[in-house]
Amino acid sequence: MNREHRIWQWITHIIMVLASIGCLFPFVLLIVSSFTSEHEIIREGYSFWPKSFSLEAYSYLGGKLNEITRAYGVTALITIIGTIVGVAITAMLAYPLSRQDMPYRNLVAFLIFFTLLFNGGLVPTYLIYTQAFEIKNTIWALVVPGLLTNGFNVMLVRSYFASSVPTPVIESASIDGAGEIRTFFSIVIPLSTPILATIGLFQLVLYWNDWFNGMIYITDSKLYSLQNMLNRILTDIQFLASGSLGSNVRTGPMPSETVRMAIAVIGVVPLLIAYPFFQRFFVKGLIVGAVKG
Amino acid sequence: MRKGKRLLSMLIGGALLTASLSACSGNNGKNSAGGAPSASESGESSYVITMAYPGNDPQDLQLVQDEMNKILKGKIGATVKLLPISFGAWQQQLNLMLSSNEKLDIMTVQSAEYATKVAKGQLVALDDLLASNGQDILKAVNSSYLDATRIDGKIYAVPSIRDFAAGPGILMRKDLVDKYHIDVNSIKTYEDLTAVFQTIKDNEPNITPLVPLNGGSTTLTFTDLMNTSDFDTLDDSIGILPGLDNQLKVTNLFEDPMYEERLNLVRQWYLNGFISKDAATMTDSAVTLMGAGKAFAYLCRIKPGIESQESASTGQQLVAVSFDQPVTQTSNITIIMQGIASNSKNPEKAMQFLNLLYSDSDLLNLLDYGIEGKHYVTNSDNLIDYPEGVTSATNGYTNTGILFGNQLISRVFKGNDPDIWNQLQQFNQNAKQSKALGFTFNVDPVKTESAAVQNVMNQFKGGLETGTLDPENTLPKFIDKLKAAGLDKIIAEKQKQLDAWSQNHQ
Numbered sequence: 077m078n079r080e081h082r083i084w085q086w087i088t089h090i091i092m093v094l095a096s097i098g099c100l101f102p103f104v105l106l107i108v109s110s111f112t113s114e115h116e117i118i119r120e121g122y123s124f125w126p127k128s129f130s131l132e133a134y135s136y137l138g139g140k141l142n143e144i145t146r147a148y149g150v151t152a153l154i155t156i157i158g159t160i161v162g163v164a165i166t167a168m169l170a171y172p173l174s175r176q177d178m179p180y181r182n183l184v185a186f187l188i189f190f191t192l193l194f195n196g197g198l199v200p201t202y203l204i205y206t207q208a209f210e211i212k213n214t215i216w217a218l219v220v221p222g223l224l225t226n227g228f229n230v231m232l233v234r235s236y237f238a239s240s241v242p243t244p245v246i247e248s249a250s251i252d253g254a255g256e257i258r259t260f261f262s263i264v265i266p267l268s269t270p271i272l273a274t275i276g277l278f279q280l281v282l283y284w285n286d287w288f289n290g291m292i293y294i295t296d297s298k299l300y301s302l303q304n305m306l307n308r309i310l311t312d313i314q315f316l317a318s319g320s321l322g323s324n325v326r327t328g329p330m331p332s333e334t335v336r337m338a339i340a341v342i343g344v345v346p347l348l349i350a351y352p353f354f355q356r357f358f359v360k361g362l363i364v365g366a367v368k369g
Numbered sequence: 370m371r372k373g374k375r376l377l378s379m380l381i382g383g384a385l386l387t388a389s390l391s392a393c394s395g396n397n398g399k400n401s402a403g404g405a406p407s408a409s410e411s412g413e414s415s416y417v418i419t420m421a422y423p424g425n426d427p428q429d430l431q432l433v434q435d436e437m438n439k440i441l442k443g444k445i446g447a448t449v450k451l452l453p454i455s456f457g458a459w460q461q462q463l464n465l466m467l468s469s470n471e472k473l474d475i476m477t478v479q480s481a482e483y484a485t486k487v488a489k490g491q492l493v494a495l496d497d498l499l500a501s502n503g504q505d506i507l508k509a510v511n512s513s514y515l516d517a518t519r520i521d522g523k524i525y526a527v528p529s530i531r532d533f534a535a536g537p538g539i540l541m542r543k544d545l546v547d548k549y550h551i552d553v554n555s556i557k558t559y560e561d562l563t564a565v566f567q568t569i570k571d572n573e574p575n576i577t578p579l580v581p582l583n584g585g586s587t588t589l590t591f592t593d594l595m596n597t598s599d600f601d602t603l604d605d606s607i608g609i610l611p612g613l614d615n616q617l618k619v620t621n622l623f624e625d626p627m628y629e630e631r632l633n634l635v636r637q638w639y640l641n642g643f644i645s646k647d648a649a650t651m652t653d654s655a656v657t658l659m660g661a662g663k664a665f666a667y668l669c670r671i672k673p674g675i676e677s678q679e680s681a682s683t684g685q686q687l688v689a690v691s692f693d694q695p696v697t698q699t700s701n702i703t704i705i706m707q708g709i710a711s712n713s714k715n716p717e718k719a720m721q722f723l724n725l726l727y728s729d730s731d732l733l734n735l736l737d738y739g740i741e742g743k744h745y746v747t748n749s750d751n752l753i754d755y756p757e758g759v760t761s762a763t764n765g766y767t768n769t770g771i772l773f774g775n776q777l778i779s780r781v782f783k784g785n786d787p788d789i790w791n792q793l794q795q796f797n798q799n800a801k802q803s804k805a806l807g808f809t810f811n812v813d814p815v816k817t818e819s820a821a822v823q824n825v826m827n828q829f830k831g832g833l834e835t836g837t838l839d840p841e842n843t844l845p846k847f848i849d850k851l852k853a854a855g856l857d858k859i860i861a862e863k864q865k866q867l868d869a870w871s872q873n874h875q
Contacts, residue, residue, distance in 0.1 A: 118653060118661035119575070139763065203469045212471075291458050292465065297426035311457020315423075332657075 103344075110134070110337035117333050133338035143297075143305070144342070151284060151301040152346075154218045158283040162222065163276050166229045167268075171260055173230070174237035175246075185234070192227045202292060217293035218301060222283055229275045236271040237264065273357030280354075284347055302343045309336060416447040416715050418722050420475040421463060422772055424453035429739065429765035437735050444729070445721040451736075453768075467491050473710040474719040477772055478526040480604060480703035483518075484811040492525040493709045493716050499524065502720040505728035509775045511797075517702040517807040522873065526708030527723065530775045532793060533702050534800030536695035537597040538671035540679055543686040545569060545576075545665055556690050559595060559634055562666075566643040569665045578643040580664040581835060584652045587827050590834035592631045594668040598693035599627060601803040603867070604700055604810040607822055608860040613696055613803035617871055619864045621856065623848050632833060632840040639836025648835040659683040671695065673792035677784045695796060698803040705772055726774030733774045738782075739766030745780075754783040808870045815862045818855030825850045 109122050113130035137144055172178045173185050206212040211220055241264050249259045290304030430451060438448040454462045466473055478486060486492050499507055506527055514533055518524050546553060549568050556562065566578035582589045600622060601610040608619040622628055638644050655667035660683045669675065671691045680687045709719045725732050738745045738753060744766045745753045755764055770779060777790040786792065812819050829847040832838040
């Protein structure tokens with residue numbers, strides 16, 4: 077049986093190692109090609125072992141430092157605001173829903189659930205945001221739409237509250253004289269860090285990677301986020317290649333292949349740094365769960 | 370632990386504050402915006418003309434706009450707000466702006482959605498406005514070209530003055546042409562190219578003799594470019610007029626013997642290794658490949674100045690060979706136009722502004738090239754160039770001049786022939802005009818079929834027209850699938866519209 081166990085271990089490990097390599101390789105290729113010279117990529121194609129090492133792409137980005145820093149700033153700002161506000165709204169909406177004694181909780185829960193299945197479609201959504209809220213070409217265009225589409229997160233947090241924050245604890249807090257607000261901040265939130273960290277990470281990735289809102293609501297280049305910039309470069313190239321302005325229109329130089337890779341690299345690095353920070357919470361959550369169980 | 374708790378509650382408190390602030394600012398924005406435009410609309414002297422066009426949002430846009438407004442205030446008593454929308458987002462953002470009635474006066478219109486925009490009532494009919502406020506446009510744009518923009522007898526957008534014709538041609542690297550003593554004057558037909566490509570393949574193993582203009586894109590493929598002078602595509606190549614006439618009888622391009630002949634030629638080039646094996650799927654454009662020194666030639670559409678334009682884009686000295694006379698069909702004219710949106714509160718002012726773009730060279734130069742001395746300088750032979758130490762990538766203002774007004778009154782950029790605008794006029798005048806010039810196909814009645822046919826085309830065209838697929842087996846299959854997708858219905862509809870058009874036209 078011991079031997080069988082060891083074989084099983086070997087097999088599972090090999091599968092996992094292969095899977096990890098499968099995930100890592102494209103990423104390594106991305107980084108390597110951002111350091112390859114443009115001519116080599118076009119002549120020889122992508123390669124893990126380029127013949128020449130080149131900082132061309134990064135020095136091009138260095139020349140555009142203003143735009144890149146600005147885009148970085150926009151991305152960082154919307155990510156921080158969006159994540160914090162998003163988690164706060166989600167938690168505060170989910171908590172009452174998790175309480176058995178809240179009136180009309182099923183109705184509210186249904187309304188939230190409804191938004192998961194149906195939405196107004198692009199044009200009505202655009203109309204509301206640009207005409208009722210006037211957020212076109214403002215930083216809010218990048219923040220607000222992301223805040224209001226997290227019905228799934230609300231359901232997730234509600235279930236966590238309902239299952240992992242025992243009602244007796246809440247009742248005891250109330251007996252000790254804590255109001256609802258106090259109970260929420262001092263009892264419920266500290267008990268729920270794992271789920272808050274989880275949806276925090278969801279929100280973080282959502283905001284960091286968002287380009288769609290930028291594509292719809294932003295025309296002012298000062299408000300481009302990093303992903304928006306990258307997406308625009310790609311779609312601009314596609315548009316010009318489609319020849320819809322005729323075959324002979326040239327619009328000045330487009331960023332080269334390696335530059336696109338370099339932008340993708342600098343776009344992904346902060347997320348890699350942020351992830352281990354969040355991971356702490358997940359591990360802690362698991363331990364707490366295990367002790368209680 | 371306690372510290373952490375405090376931090377978290379502070380964060381949430383802060384978040385609540387931000388959320389409430391954002392709600393407030395949302396309201397404020399609404400109130401102020403509700404008041405502002407009506408104030409500016411009432412005073413006609415300060416009317417702001419919003420103009421949307423595809424382009425990048427340059428750093429110094431505001432400076433250029435201010436300079437333009439100095440001219441405009443004196444001449445028409447209005448100001449302009451430039452609204453460049455990046456190419457990739459252009460169609461989506463413009464359609465959203467139109468469907469949500471956002472403030473918009475002038476927009477760039479492309480042939481592909483011209484008829485649809487007119488059918489939806491998003492464009493103002495311009496005939497009366499042209500007569501009252503657009504005299505210079507009527508003077509500058511030859512009436513036969515202006516007539517080409519008519520839909521149901523009315524003009525809904527005016528073309529920018531540029532190359533109104535195109536002929537098929539090829540651009541080749543000059544250094545290699547000289548090295549192997551290729552006589553460009555002896556190249557008359559596409560078959561003549563075979564020997565040229567063979568020379569390059571034999572002597573330059575690292576260079577692909579022929580690359581597609583736009584990678585694996587299904588538009589402007591090898592055969593599309595070869596067909597330039599032989600067929601009127603009637604907007605979308607689904608149903609065409611052979612010889613630009615054919616007594617106005619619409620036929621199917623893909624069943625035309627000439628199409629099959631050219632497919633076979635391309636297939637032969639492919640089998641001989643003149644075209645790279647991944648031509649149907651690659652994404653690099655000819656300009657990129659040429660710039661990297663990997664390509665010898667690409668097929669293109671000829672216009673005056675094409676050699677210098679493409680040489681500048683690719684960084685390689687290129688030589689052009691033309692195969693046939695240039696032709697003018699409707700899409701050559703309607704592919705880039707400026708129209709006035711139905712949302713416009715003041716179409717007269719918008720027309721006056723458009724009119725200036727066809728007559729006021731200072732205004733047009735500002736829009737096209739920016740401020741003299743800052744974004745461009747004049748050199749000795751009256752051509753313009755970037756200022757010292759500035760390149761097209763670092764310049765504070767760039768724009769796509771071909772989109773706007775009368776190019777013939779704008780400055781000429783270094784690298785071009787100073788006489789280019791005269792050549793362009795000659796070129797346009799000498800072009801053969803299609804019998805269906807002025808007919809614009811409205812695809813709406815057969816929208817479903819058109820989408821289905823487009824899908825089939827996307828599936829086959831790339832492979833067939835780069836020579837990757839064998840035409841002998843694939844072409845009949847392609848035609849069958851096109852028919853199954855409703856090709857004949859589109860051709861019948863096109864014929865119906867063309868007949869109606871020709872009756873009104875005579």
